[in-house]
Structures are given as structure tokens and as C-alpha cells.
Amino acid sequence: MLAKRIQSKVESLLGVSDFRWKHLPNGVYVLNLHRIGDVASSKLDPNVYSCSAEKLQQHLTYLKQYFDIISLSELIDLVSNTSRADGKYLVVTFDDGYRDNFELAYPILKSLKIPAVFFIATGLIENAELPWWDKVAYLIQRSHIKKIKLPYWKETVELTGNRQIFVRLILNQIKQSTSPICQQITDIENFVGKPTAYPNSEFMTWEHIRELSANGMDIGAHSHSHDILAKLDDEQMLFELSHSKSILEEKLGKKVRAFSYPVGSKNTYNDSVIEALINNGYEIAFNFHPGVNVNLSKNRYDLCRFTIEYMMDDTALKKMLTYAKRI
Numbered sequence: 001m002l003a004k005r006i007q008s009k010v011e012s013l014l015g016v017s018d019f020r021w022k023h024l025p026n027g028v029y030v031l032n033l034h035r036i037g038d039v040a041s042s043k044l045d046p047n048v049y050s051c052s053a054e055k056l057q058q059h060l061t062y063l064k065q066y067f068d069i070i071s072l073s074e075l076i077d078l079v080s081n082t083s084r085a086d087g088k089y090l091v092v093t094f095d096d097g098y099r100d101n102f103e104l105a106y107p108i109l110k111s112l113k114i115p116a117v118f119f120i121a122t123g124l125i126e127n128a129e130l131p132w133w134d135k136v137a138y139l140i141q142r143s144h145i146k147k148i149k150l151p152y153w154k155e156t157v158e159l160t161g162n163r164q165i166f167v168r169l170i171l172n173q174i175k176q177s178t179s180p181i182c183q184q185i186t187d188i189e190n191f192v193g194k195p196t197a198y199p200n201s202e203f204m205t206w207e208h209i210r211e212l213s214a215n216g217m218d219i220g221a222h223s224h225s226h227d228i229l230a231k232l233d234d235e236q237m238l239f240e241l242s243h244s245k246s247i248l249e250e251k252l253g254k255k256v257r258a259f260s261y262p263v264g265s266k267n268t269y270n271d272s273v274i275e276a277l278i279n280n281g282y283e284i285a286f287n288f289h290p291g292v293n294v295n296l297s298k299n300r301y302d303l304c305r306f307t308i309e310y311m312m313d314d315t316a317l318k319k320m321l322t323y324a325k326r327i
């Protein structure tokens with residue numbers, strides 16, 4: 001066991017051998033992406049950029065050679081009919097519904113004939129106001145502060161490397177704090193200076209989402225307000241699940257079958273959220289943890305996803321998929 005672990009560690013440091021890559025274990029490998037484009041040109045949260053359009057094309061072209069890339073309904077069929085995955089499947093998912101998904105990712109997916117699932121937080125669509133993470137990033141990036149601590153945060157956040165990491169650490173403090181997010185934003189505004197106006201949000205319109213849905217892409221729900229579900233009371237939590245589903249179904253004229261948990265780490269959802277998903281007719285749900293999904297029926301409301309990071313090259317991508325936990 002130890003020898004195997006050491007061998008695996010040595011191999012992971014060297015890269016991925018061809019043999020290992022070509023003999024990946026059977027399972028459903030789900031990719032999770034957010035924004036596509038040039039991070040340097042954005043005034044909003046740099047941490048939600050997954051890759052440039054060129055890199056997306058490169059990653060997908062490469063993975064297509066090794067995986068059976070399946071749609072959401074094929075995945076639901078697989079999960080409903082098999083307890084363990086019997087092949088190497090890949091599912092491509094995008095969270096939040098940023099406009100670049102339509103403008104940059106969709107043409108690439110179309111040209112490669114790859115289906116994808118877009119998880120939409122319905123309250124963000126055709127709403128000009130920035131979501132909280134983009135607001136915080138905008139405030140911090142235009143300020144010159146090098147240190148910040150709100151009274152109810154556990155730690156002081158200091159600028160040590162680049163500003164993107166500074167923003168990420170601040171967002172982490174906000175997520176960990178039990179204070180309402182709107183209060184935390186007001187406190188940050190008071191600390192760095194409130195802008196006369198924020199830029200407009202950068203999400204898709206309903207027209208964009210309808211076009212994706214009409215052309216072979218699947219649409220799932222990602223709550224209405226993008227709040228952390230485990231922090232809400234039962235009534236608010238139920239509203240987030242049912243309202244987003246009914247808006248999407250009304251706008252698209254199709255049944256919405258899948259959900260992705262906002263933020264998606266283990267402490268952001270729980271058994272009552274899963275029970276509410278089942279009661280609301282959702283058939284499958286995705287978290288934000290890396291892992292190869294092997295036990296499908298057991299984990300159908302807790303499917304793992306691999307995050308594509310901005311600086312990831314093919315070697316890093318292969319390493320991530322090869323040395324992941326099997327769940």
C-alpha cells in the first residue's frame with residue numbers, strides 16, 4: 001500500500017505516463033468551468049476565469065480523443081441504469097451563466113460537437129447588478145489597500161503576491177463568515193470607498209440561454225440568488241430550489257433535471273438540501289469537489305467535478321484527472 005502510494009507520488013511529480021493515462025479507471029469525469037476569456041482584461045472577479053477560448057478548444061480537442069463525452073440526459077440514463085460506471089465518460093459543465101459562455105465557449109462546443117450543461121442562477125439573468133463576488137473584486141482591484149480585516153472575520157488578509165490572490169483570500173473570509181454578505185460588502189465599501197457606480201454584470205440574456213437550449217446544450221439550475229444553501233432557513237432554501245426550476249422551465253419550455261450547488265464545497269449543502277432536490281423533481285446534482293464518479297446511483301445527488309484552473313496546461317490537466325480520488 002505504502003509502496004503503491006510512493007510510486008503514485010513519484011509518478012505525479014514526473015507527470016503522467018502514457019500507460020497510466022491510456023488506462024484511466026472507468027468512471028464519469030465531470031469538468032467544471034466558469035468564465036472563458038482573457039482574465040487580464042476583466043475588472044470583475046479574476047478567480048472565476050477557467051481558461052481562454054484557445055485553451056478551452058485545446059483541452060476539449062485533447063480530451064475528446066480519450067473520453068466518451070456525454071450529454072446530461074445520457075448521464076442521467078447511465079446513473080439510473082448502472083450502479084458503477086462501465087466506461088470512461090466525460091461531462092462538461094459551466095456554472096453561473098456568464099455571457100462569455102455563449103460568446104466564446106458555445107461556438108467551440110458546436111464546432112467540436114460536444115454537448116455541455118450550463119447551470120444558471122436565475123436571479124443573475126437580465127439583472128444589471130453585479131453578484132457579490134464581482135462587486136468585491138471590483139472594489140478591491142480599484143483600491144490600493146494592502147491589508148483588510150472586518151471585525152467578524154477570523155483572519156487579517158494581506159497582499160503578499162498578486163492582487164488576484166488577495167481578492168481570492170478576501171472572498172474566502174466572506175464565505176466563511178456567518179455575517180450576511182450584503183453587510184460585509186457595505187463594510188468593505190466603507191473601508192475602501194464606495195464607487196459612484198459599479199459596472200454592469202456580464203451574464204447571458206434569456207435569449208442566449210434559449211439558443212443554447214434549442215441547439216443541443218442542457219440547462220440546469222444553480223439556485224436563484226446564488227446563496228449558500230446550508231446557511232438559509234428551510235423556507236428560503238426551498239425557494240432557491242423551486243423558484244429557479246420554475247423560472248427556467250417557463251422560459252425554456254423544458255423540464256429542468258439537474259442542479260449544481262452554489263459554491264459547492266461540502267459545507268454548503270446537506271441532507272435536507274438533497275431531500276428538497278428530490279421532492280422538487282431534480283434527478284441529479286453536482287458539487288465542487290474533484291473526484292472520479294464511480295458509484296453512480298449512490299452519489300447521484302453528490303457528483304464530483306474537476307475545476308479547470310486558468311494556468312492549467314495539458315500536463316496539469318492529465319495529472320488532475322489521473323491522480324484523483326475515485327468516489
Ligand SMILES: [Zn+2]
Pocket residue numbers: 095096222226262263
Ligand atoms: Zn456559482
